[in-house]
Amino acid sequence: xxxxxxxxxxxxxxxFFIVITLTFLSMKLLPGTPFKQQNRLTPEQLNQLxxxxxxxxxxxxxxxxxxxxxxxxxLGGSFQYGMQPVTDFLWQRFPVSLQLGIEAMIVxxxxxxxxxxxxxxxxxxxxxxxxxxxxxVGFSIPSFIFAAILQYVFGVQLRLFPVxxxxxxxxxxxxVISLAIGVTAEVARFMRTEMVEVLSQDYIVTAEAKGLxxxxxxxxxxxxxxxxxIVTVLGPLTAAxxxxxxxxxxxxxxxxxxxxxxxxxxxxxYPMIMATTExxxxxxxxxxxxxxxxxxxxxxxxRVSGGGK
Amino acid sequence: MAxxxxxxxxxxxxxxxxxxxxxxxxxxxxxxxxxxxxFVQNKGAMVSMVIIAIIVVMAMIGSVLSPYDIDDxxxxxxxxxxxxxxxxxxxxxxxxxxxxxxxxxxxxTKDFWFxxxxxxxxxxxxxxxxxxxxxxxxxVATLVDVFIGVVYGGISGYFGGAVDTVMQRILEIIAxxxxxxxxxxxxxxMKPGLLAITIAILATSWLTMARIxxxxxxxxxxxxxxxxxxxxxxxxxxxxxxxxxxxxxxxIIVNTMFSIPTAIFFEALLSFIGLGIRQPEASLGSxxxxxxxxxxxxxYQTLYPGLVISLLLICFNIMGDGLRDAFDPxxxx
Amino acid sequence: MEHLLEIKDLNVQFNIFGSTVQAVRGVSLQLxxxxxLAIVGESGSGKSVTSKAIMGLIPNPPGEIxxxxxxxxxxxxxxxxxxxxxxxxGKEISMIFQDPMTALNPTMRIGKQIIEGLIKHQSMxxxxxxxxxxxLLTLVGIPNPEKRVDEYPxxxxxxxxQRVVIAIALACHPNILIADEPTTALDVTIQxxxxxxxxxxxxxxxxxxxxxxxxxxxxxxxxxxxxVMYGGKIVETGTLDEIFYQPKxxxxxxxxxxxxxxxxxxxxxxxxxxxxxxxxxxPQGCPFAPRCPYAMxxxxxxxxxxxxxxxxxxxxxxxxxxxAPKVEPPETIRAGGx
Numbered sequence: 001x002x003x004x005x006x007x008x009x010x011x012x013x014x015x016f017f018i019v020i021t022l023t024f025l026s027m028k029l030l031p032g033t034p035f036k037q038q039n040r041l042t043p044e045q046l047n048q049l050x051x052x053x054x055x056x057x058x059x060x061x062x063x064x065x066x067x068x069x070x071x072x073x074x075l076g077g078s079f080q081y082g083m084q085p086v087t088d089f090l091w092q093r094f095p096v097s098l099q100l101g102i103e104a105m106i107v108x109x110x111x112x113x114x115x116x117x118x119x120x121x122x123x124x125x126x127x128x129x130x131x132x133x134x135x136x137v138g139f140s141i142p143s144f145i146f147a148a149i150l151q152y153v154f155g156v157q158l159r160l161f162p163v164x165x166x167x168x169x170x171x172x173x174x175x176v177i178s179l180a181i182g183v184t185a186e187v188a189r190f191m192r193t194e195m196v197e198v199l200s201q202d203y204i205v206t207a208e209a210k211g212l213x214x215x216x217x218x219x220x221x222x223x224x225x226x227x228x229x230i231v232t233v234l235g236p237l238t239a240a241x242x243x244x245x246x247x248x249x250x251x252x253x254x255x256x257x258x259x260x261x262x263x264x265x266x267x268x269x270y271p272m273i274m275a276t277t278e279x280x281x282x283x284x285x286x287x288x289x290x291x292x293x294x295x296x297x298x299x300x301x302x303r304v305s306g307g308g309k
Numbered sequence: 310m311a312x313x314x315x316x317x318x319x320x321x322x323x324x325x326x327x328x329x330x331x332x333x334x335x336x337x338x339x340x341x342x343x344x345x346x347x348f349v350q351n352k353g354a355m356v357s358m359v360i361i362a363i364i365v366v367m368a369m370i371g372s373v374l375s376p377y378d379i380d381d382x383x384x385x386x387x388x389x390x391x392x393x394x395x396x397x398x399x400x401x402x403x404x405x406x407x408x409x410x411x412x413x414x415x416x417x418t419k420d421f422w423f424x425x426x427x428x429x430x431x432x433x434x435x436x437x438x439x440x441x442x443x444x445x446x447x448x449v450a451t452l453v454d455v456f457i458g459v460v461y462g463g464i465s466g467y468f469g470g471a472v473d474t475v476m477q478r479i480l481e482i483i484a485x486x487x488x489x490x491x492x493x494x495x496x497x498x499m500k501p502g503l504l505a506i507t508i509a510i511l512a513t514s515w516l517t518m519a520r521i522x523x524x525x526x527x528x529x530x531x532x533x534x535x536x537x538x539x540x541x542x543x544x545x546x547x548x549x550x551x552x553x554x555x556x557x558x559x560x561i562i563v564n565t566m567f568s569i570p571t572a573i574f575f576e577a578l579l580s581f582i583g584l585g586i587r588q589p590e591a592s593l594g595s596x597x598x599x600x601x602x603x604x605x606x607x608x609y610q611t612l613y614p615g616l617v618i619s620l621l622l623i624c625f626n627i628m629g630d631g632l633r634d635a636f637d638p639x640x641x642x
Numbered sequence: 643m644e645h646l647l648e649i650k651d652l653n654v655q656f657n658i659f660g661s662t663v664q665a666v667r668g669v670s671l672q673l674x675x676x677x678x679l680a681i682v683g684e685s686g687s688g689k690s691v692t693s694k695a696i697m698g699l700i701p702n703p704p705g706e707i708x709x710x711x712x713x714x715x716x717x718x719x720x721x722x723x724x725x726x727x728x729x730x731x732g733k734e735i736s737m738i739f740q741d742p743m744t745a746l747n748p749t750m751r752i753g754k755q756i757i758e759g760l761i762k763h764q765s766m767x768x769x770x771x772x773x774x775x776x777x778l779l780t781l782v783g784i785p786n787p788e789k790r791v792d793e794y795p796x797x798x799x800x801x802x803x804q805r806v807v808i809a810i811a812l813a814c815h816p817n818i819l820i821a822d823e824p825t826t827a828l829d830v831t832i833q834x835x836x837x838x839x840x841x842x843x844x845x846x847x848x849x850x851x852x853x854x855x856x857x858x859x860x861x862x863x864x865x866x867x868x869x870v871m872y873g874g875k876i877v878e879t880g881t882l883d884e885i886f887y888q889p890k891x892x893x894x895x896x897x898x899x900x901x902x903x904x905x906x907x908x909x910x911x912x913x914x915x916x917x918x919x920x921x922x923x924x925p926q927g928c929p930f931a932p933r934c935p936y937a938m939x940x941x942x943x944x945x946x947x948x949x950x951x952x953x954x955x956x957x958x959x960x961x962x963x964x965x966a967p968k969v970e971p972p973e974t975i976r977a978g979g980x
Contacts, residue, residue: 011481011482011485012485014482015481015482015485015486018482018485018486019485019486019490022486022494023490023494026494026495026497026498029498030497030498136623136626136627136630137619137623139626140570140619140622140623140625140626141619141622141623142574142577142578142618142622144577144578144581144597145597145615145618145619148597148601148604148611148615151604152604152605152608156604156605201744202739202741202744202745203744203745203746203747203748205699205739205745206739206745206746206747206755206807206810207747207758208697208699208731209697209699209731209732209736209737209739209811210731210732210736210758210759210762210810210813211727211728211729211730211731211732211733211759211762211763212728212732212758212759212762213725213728213762214724216762220750220758221747221750224749224750225747225748225749228749239487239488239489242487242489243487243488243489243578246489246582247578247581247582250582251601262582262583265493265497265582265583265584266583273497277490277493277494280487280489280490281486281487281490284485284486284487284490285485288485318939319938319939319940319943319944320938320939320940320960320963320965320966320967321938321939322936322937322938
């Protein structure tokens, strides 16, 4: 197990290093300079600026310098905000995005498990059918469409919830629901399949033969075993939530990494684009890692053999 | 009770044909026919297929049915609500917005079936043109994705050993980067547009296909029928073409069916955050984005592209589910 | 004399895809205290369904007990509610399953799996139950039980897992133990160990056992009485000796002939040609008639009554009718029981 975790950490670092390199390289390939908006600049001024930011150096030199600074926690200054350190923005905005993502994941997973268990237990009933219909719709339609609908109906028409902002708990309702629908749907689908599978296992019959009540069988033998594989979808789901939050934040004007990212793309704010990209990548890589380890901890079969798939 | 009817003459040897009991009750069917039969029986999947077919047809001919071009701007007819004269008894198509008949107000006699946008462009034409673009992107991305995925996964799985190890490590690292980051970086480097989006989507979607094909090939290549074929002197190429690919085809088709909606989704997402198709061209995502900006005033402008994309995504997913169930050997009876 | 368990004219059917499969058709059985009854038959003969019916474990839908009585200590279990049945299961009647690899919950420590029933039926505190689990593991012959009680099923071998399954079944001192093909999934050497264990446990605890099997070797090893099932019906029943030395039903003959024998000169194993009847459309007459080498016209049209051959032996075959031609059992069954 220890060896496995070490190996995974190694991979994690390697992947992250490649992401950093890729973002750096793609920034170098970008058309246009970050100063193209400022038309009034004379060529000399422009050259001065380029020199000031080290953009006139050969690319490998810039790269090494970038890595060096990165290791020391310096991600450069934002072009659009007068060279204020990018990390300042990240520290301010990252917790917001993280909170949105975690809230959506928690809400989505809880409801998903609930729906999935119900559908799996009452297989081939109207309840099952309805849950699965909801699930296909929730799974198929992108979160930003749900966000637009929710914002229009509950925010604009019914005026039940605020349409923008993040400070008040009421602000969280619509964005979290928009993101959580997809998670709920995916988890419910998966959970249902697992429940059906688990409830058809021989050990369920063994439990029945012991004279346990059906509720005890579903709780102790059914749900626990069905839950284990759910951990595997949490990784891809996190990726989906990260992707979704990028748009959701913009729709509900939430001051997170997502709005920052879109803003920096529009203004060619290279350091900010790189930094936000790296934050997203880092978040994803770490989540996948945690999910992997979690899976090993939960399933005793994997825990002991010390491997994992 | 039975004894009443039993008479002595029944106690003679019967002429039962014992071979009859060895007969196989049901005709054997091939995996393909079996899967097709199950798929056709799946009502949800069949309805989805019809809806997708209708949308595809409309994407091809829809814009021709309207006299307006995708870029026919005319500010005098901007932001008109949908109107279909023959269907005007339906509130959605009466050409009125908040009770006001905008058409009458501006003296416009023509109908705009899905209304117009803020530049006065016909949304019917734009919606179906946009659908066409979205579908083309999805289709091209998926086809190339299948090709790359099958080749990469096939090589990796078939040769195994060091080749497999190296190829899998590469794949693992690429898969470690979130899709969105990959896609956005690629879009930024290339000029945003049809090709850039397609390549960006492709860059991430082939990973899944490669993994699935590799898994299938790994599983199949050690099975006895492949060994048998090898023993009979089949070449590697023949084994791949005759045994490995046909037996993986089910999984490949199923995964393809899921790749298409993923591609449609990413296109819409990119266009929605302004990294996709640029004006005056339209895609479903860019239409939703444009409509979203004035959603509070003219909700109908988001309605139709939103509806089309939702239907497409739902139907492709249901069809994918249907195909997966049809091919799933666990359900085979 | 009152039997511990008596099944009267049991009918079980499954409604699947619009057709009704009559898996058990009018089965009657008795089981006495301390006795081992073997129910023998090939797959689909209804033997497992009969045992599930006793446990009240027929999945409903699609299955249901259409008619008949299952009398346990004089009480009819068919009419018991779900709750009442839960009190019987595990406590009065327990079951051992065919495949020990899948019969245990892979994510639960085996100790917990053993004591679940104890806690439910005897409201035993957990600490006491744990000691009981260790005792039970010792009883079924698992070495080092104090340590192994906290392990997971995947840390046990197949034979050891079956011992755990038996320990679970025995936890509450049941009156009846139903063993559904308990050795089929095990290696031959392990099979013998498990059978010895069952015999020993029966001696110690005086439990009645219903053994479901298709393996006559297992039957000869352990059973007191035998019921032969075919096509959802019991075609012949009798003591072990009666079934092995004076079988009267051609299907029993076929089963005995198909047993591999050590001293036989025959080069090929005898098989019964054909396959069992389709129970969604059960034959009107004797279910074995289509495969029976002695079949007469009457066999196809009427189900024979149970002929009483001794206090213990009953056989349902038209060959035993006075009007039937006299038939000698084939030579191949002779070596069967020796």
